Each structure stands twice: as structure tokens, then as C-alpha cells.
Amino acid sequence: MPRLPFVPFGLVFSAVLAATCMKIAPVQAQTQLLPQTPQVQPDRTSTGRIPSHCIALADATPGIEYLHHAQFTDAVPPSSIRIQYIEHSEFLLRTVGGLSVVTDYNGYIGPTVFVPDVVTMNHAHSSHWTDDPPKAVRHVLPGWHDQYGLAADHYLDLGEMLIRNVTTDIRSFGSVEENGNSIFVFEVEGLCVGHLGHLHHEPNAAQYAALGRLDVVMAAVDGSMTVDQATMVRILTRLRSSIVIPMHWFGRGTLDRFLAQMGGQFDIVRPGGSALTVSLSTLPQRPTIVVLEPELLRDP
Numbered sequence: 001m002p003r004l005p006f007v008p009f010g011l012v013f014s015a016v017l018a019a020t021c022m023k024i025a026p027v028q029a030q031t032q033l034l035p036q037t038p039q040v041q042p043d044r045t046s047t048g049r050i051p052s053h054c055i056a057l058a059d060a061t062p063g064i065e066y067l068h069h070a071q072f073t074d075a076v077p078p079s080s081i082r083i084q085y086i087e088h089s090e091f092l093l094r095t096v097g098g099l100s101v102v103t104d105y106n107g108y109i110g111p112t113v114f115v116p117d118v119v120t121m122n123h124a125h126s127s128h129w130t131d132d133p134p135k136a137v138r139h140v141l142p143g144w145h146d147q148y149g150l151a152a153d154h155y156l157d158l159g160e161m162l163i164r165n166v167t168t169d170i171r172s173f174g175s176v177e178e179n180g181n182s183i184f185v186f187e188v189e190g191l192c193v194g195h196l197g198h199l200h201h202e203p204n205a206a207q208y209a210a211l212g213r214l215d216v217v218m219a220a221v222d223g224s225m226t227v228d229q230a231t232m233v234r235i236l237t238r239l240r241s242s243i244v245i246p247m248h249w250f251g252r253g254t255l256d257r258f259l260a261q262m263g264g265q266f267d268i269v270r271p272g273g274s275a276l277t278v279s280l281s282t283l284p285q286r287p288t289i290v291v292l293e294p295e296l297l298r299d300p
Contacts, residue, residue, distance in 0.1 A: 049155050050162060054185060054192035054212035072114065072297050077277060079189050083216065084275040085292035086110065088127055089247045091195065091218060092297065095188055097160045103184065103195045103218070104128045110296030118156070118163065120184045124170045124198035125225070143167070143182025143197060151179035162187040166210045170200045183211060190280040191215050194241075198248075199226050202235055215283055217241040220248035221258040233261050242283040243276075245290055255291070262289055 076082045076096045084092040089104040102109060105119035107130035115136040121129035122143040133140050143165060145152045156163040163186055170180035181200065186193040194214035203211065217239055223229035226248060236244055244266065249255040259268055267288040274295035 050157055052162070052164065052185075052187060052212060054187055054214070072112075072275075073300055077279070079281070080277050080279040081186075081188050081191060081193065082275055082277045083193070083218075083245065083292075084297075085245065085247070085294045086274075086296060087294040089195075089197070089218070089220060091245075091247070092116070093186060093188075093193065095160050099158060099160050101161070101163070101186065104197065105133065106130050107132065110298055112297045112299045114297055114299070118158075120163070120165075120182070120195070122181050122197045124172075124181060124200070128198055141165070141184070143184070144177075144180050149178045152182055154182070154184075160188065166203070166207055168197075168199060168201060168203060168207060170198060183207075185211060185214070191278070194218070194239075196220060196235075199232075199235075201227065202231055208238065211239075214239050214241045215280070216243040216245065216278060218245045218247050221246045222248050222250055222254055223258070229258050229261060232258070236262070237265060240287055243278065243288055243290055245292055259289065259291075 072084055072092055072094070074082075076094050078096055080096065082094045084094070086092055086102070086109050088106070090106065090109060091103045092109070093101040093103070099118075100116040101118040101120070102116040103120050105116075105121055106127050115134050117137070118139040118141065119133055119137050120141045120143065123129045129142065139156060141154050141156065141163065143152055151167040152165060154163060154165045163184060165182040165184050167179040168181045168183060169176050169178050172180060181197045183197055183199070183203075184195045192213050192215050194211060194217045196217065196219050199220060217236070219232060219236060220226040221229060221232055223232070226232070227235070246255060246258060249258065262268070265287070267284070267286050268291070269288055270291045272293065274293050276290060276292065
């Protein structure tokens with residue numbers, strides 16, 4: 001099956017230029033936003049949206065907390081976010097205030113009655129989405145538009161977290177479906193956390209600019225169903241995120257081949273657990289790959 005052509009990086013676009021270049025049609029509303037009563041109303045753009053803070057650069061200091069036996073219900077320390085690897089490309093993100101998000105939700109996260117507040121999905125394969133999420137999920141964010149080829153446009157302000165997306169194309173039955181995948185970005189506690197989804201090609205210059213800074217990124221490294229490993233290495237080298245969490249690796253051999261290609265450019269840490277807690281002030285100084293072990297959620 002042919003892969004999409006490589007798009008040169010070009011010059012780094014500004015956030016304003018990226019917003020101008022990307023012509024994205026809004027997706028039909030999936031949910032209603034909960035009423036928010038923030039103590040301080042941030043400045044908004046002319047579109048009424050709170051501006052992203054993930055374009056500016058940030059300094060990093062050493063230190064990170066790896067959780068080997070964390071319960072998904074454990075409290076999150078101040079100014080932090082907890083990232084827990086469930087399986088495949090599913091992660092649970094939890095905030096200080098208890099907000100919970102599951103990425104690439106496929107309908108099963110383990111033998112638990114836990115229902116997240118938000119789920120994101122991509123439809124390249126059925127293992128990345130479900131058409132029957134629990135009704136108790138308050139916000140369901142599909143990474144594709146109901147109308148084939150149009151771009152989903154999510155900008156969900158939950159007060160404690162802002163969730164937005166940047167669409168990319170996917171291979172579909174021997175052809176290309178434009179805007180079929182979404183890279184979701186979660187802005188929380190000053191951090192910019194990105195989930196690349198089922199990425200089938202390297203982002204172009206406008207897409208890189210729309211992503212902005214990603215302090216933590218979850219990246220598919222299987223090298224076959226998504227982009228090949230050499231392309232993913234190039235993408236991660238370009239993003240230069242402080243923390244890279246491999247996902248969608250299927251087997252240890254595939255994971256180890258990816259790590260071998262990243263050695264020297266990134267530190268590699270294998271904490272042996274499924275979760276980590278990170279804050280803006282505890283990002284590692286040197287880009288680091290953190291290998292989390294997938295673990296389905298279980299009630300305490």
C-alpha cells in the first residue's frame with residue numbers, strides 16, 4: 001500500500017500563519033460544555049477561544065516521578081498531570097481536580113466501572129474507536145468529521161484543561177482519506193501533552209506549527225500500520241519533546257528496534273510501571289523516552 005509523500009519542513013510558521021493556512025471545517029457538536037466559573041477569565045482571541053499556551057518555549061528542570069503501582073484513582077499532586085498507559089494507544093490522563101480523559105477509546109479499558117469525563121477517538125482501525133461509548137461520558141471527541149474528508153475541529157475548554165486537535169490524513173482502502181486522523185493536544189498546568197493517534201504521514205509545516213510545543217508526546221512506533229520507524233524518528237527529532245512515550249508497539253522486538261534508532265538522541269528510561277506523574281517544573285533537561293508498561297484499569 002503506497003505511503004503518503006514526504007512534505008518538506010520549510011520554514012517554521014508562526015501560530016498566526018498556521019491558523020491562517022489551515023482551513024478546517026467545524027465538526028458537528030458532540031456534547032455540551034459544562035458551565036465553567038474560573039476565578040480569572042483569560043484573554044480570548046477574536047474567535048472567542050482561549051489562546052493556546054503551547055506555542056511559547058519553556059525551560060525545564062531535572063526530575064520526574066514514575067509510579068510503579070499507581071491506582072488510577074490516586075490523587076494527582078499539585079501542578080501536575082498523571083499519564084497512565086492502558087493498552088495499545090489508550091492512555092488515561094488525570095488532573096489535580098480529578099478530570100479524566102481516555103485517548104483512542106475503543107470501548108474497553110479494563111475490568112472496572114470507571115467512566116472517564118472525556119474520550120478521544122480515531123477511526124483508522126476499530127481498535128481506536130467505538131460507536132457506543134457509555135452515555136455517562138460527558139464529552140466524546142471523534143478525530144474525524146461526519147462528512148468524509150472534512151476536518152474535525154475540537155477546542156474544548158474544561159477550565160482545568162484545554163483539548164484541541166490537529167488533523168492529518170490516513171490511508172483508507174488503498175486511497176487517502178484527508179483529515180481522517182487527529183493529533184489531540186491536552187493543555188493542562190502549563191504543560192502541552194500530545195497524542196499522535198494513528199499517524200500515517202509526517203505533518204507538514206502548517207501542521208507542525210499548529211501543534212506548537214509538545215512537552216510530552218505519545219507516539220505510535222509499530223513502523224507498519226502507522227508511519228515507518230524512520231519517519232517517526234524524524235518526527236520526534238523535529239518535535240524535540242521532553243518526554244516521549246512509545247505506544248502501539250505490539251511486541252518487544254518492534255519496541256527495541258525503535259529504541260535502538262533513538263539511542264544517542266534521547267535518554268531511555270524503563271521505570272517498569274504503567275504511569276508517570278509530570279509537571280512543567282519536573283520535565284527532564286534532556287529529551288527522554290519513557291517506556292511505560294500497558295496495564296488495564298482495575299477498581300481498587
